[in-house]
Amino acid sequence: MDALDVMSTPVISVKPEMTVREVAKVFVEQRISGAPVVDAAGHIVGMISEGDLIHRTELDTDKPQRRGWLDLFSLNRDASEYVKSHGLRVADVMITDVVSVDETxxxxxxxxxxxTRRIKRVPVKRQGTLVGIVTRANLVQVLASMVEEPATLDAAPNDREIRAMLMGELAGRSWAFAGRNIVVRDGVVHLWGMFQSVDAVKAVLVAAEATPGVKRVEDHTESYPVFVSGL
Structure with a gap:
């Protein structure tokens, strides 16, 4: 699936000349937590979110000025924070380093x-123009919308095929080392062997549960014994 398949459209956007209070009203009325900022031509020039509005002088939540010799190294940051907390227009407080994607x-x-960028929404463009937005919620909605279709009896893999698929999934993975054995009987996967890591066992369990045709997984694994010298 591509961005085009899940993006929200039309996009609620704001203008750089709008006031901070106007944008706050848009967020409340539209029940959104962020929006792209577009110019008159429809090009993205920034992003603004609730996070850009929480440290405001009107709310008495603006950060206090730094004091002492460290100010010599933080003048630019102080100035930027002042603009963020006192600026009246969207252009003053918006983020200009916008991460966007193409619809494909x-x-x-x-x-x-x-x-990687620690962001919650990504604008989607078509030939440079804003056409949609993908949020984390959109991705979760896609996951929730997926329907698990049970395999028909004719198409259900047999035990040997289930084991082969699972072994293939585990092949080459460092945590799925050779100290284990997998037995499949009547669609039930039995895991045997010794593991040094609880996470490794969990990873194998996840891989087994996701294998087509598996009815359930039974864990018979044991942890490697710990030998203490001198005892």
Whole structure:
């Protein structure tokens, strides 16, 4: 799936010349927590979110001025924070380093951008113009909308096929080392062997549960014994 398949449209956007209070009203009325800022031509020039509005002089939540010799190294930051907390227009408080994607960008890349850049929404463009927005909520909605279709009896894999699929999934993974064995009987996966890591056991359990045709998974694994010298 691509951004085009899940993006919200039309997009609620704001203008750089709008006041901070006007944007706050838009957030409340539209029940959103952020919006792209677009110019008259529809081009994205910034992003603004609730996080940009929480440290405001009107709320008495603006950060206090720094004092002491450290001010010599923080003048630029102090000035920026002052603009953020006292600026009256969207252009004063918006973030200009905007991360956006094309409508054909795969969802996997969109999710990676959200994680690495620590952002909650990504504007979607078509030929440079804003056409939609993908939020974290959109991705969760896609997951919630997926329907698990049970395999028909004719198409259900047999035990040997289930084991082969699971072994193939585990092949080459460092945590799925050779100290384990997998037995599949009547669609039930039995995990045997010794593991040094609880996380490794959990990862194998997850892989088994996600394998087509598996009815349930039974864990018979044991932890490696810990030998203490001198005892």
């Amino acid at each position: 960008t795969p969802l996997g890349k969109v999710a990676d951008l959200m994680e």
